[in-house]
Amino acid sequence: MARTQGIQPVTLSDLIHDLISEAEPLVEGVDYRSLPDKDKALLTAAYILEDDSE
Numbered sequence: 001m002a003r004t005q006g007i008q009p010v011t012l013s014d015l016i017h018d019l020i021s022e023a024e025p026l027v028e029g030v031d032y033r034s035l036p037d038k039d040k041a042l043l044t045a046a047y048i049l050e051d052d053s054e
Contacts, residue, residue: 019044 016037032040 016041016044019048 035043
């Protein structure tokens, strides 16, 4: 088994939180913090997909 010294495991929750934090300032006119987590994740995914298509 490979050794993974210095590499911290990342949970899906941590990854989603990081993505939401990046996308938050990019969603104008929406009180992003008041949205349910599911909606935050959907908006984040839509932003990422839109960004990749450009």
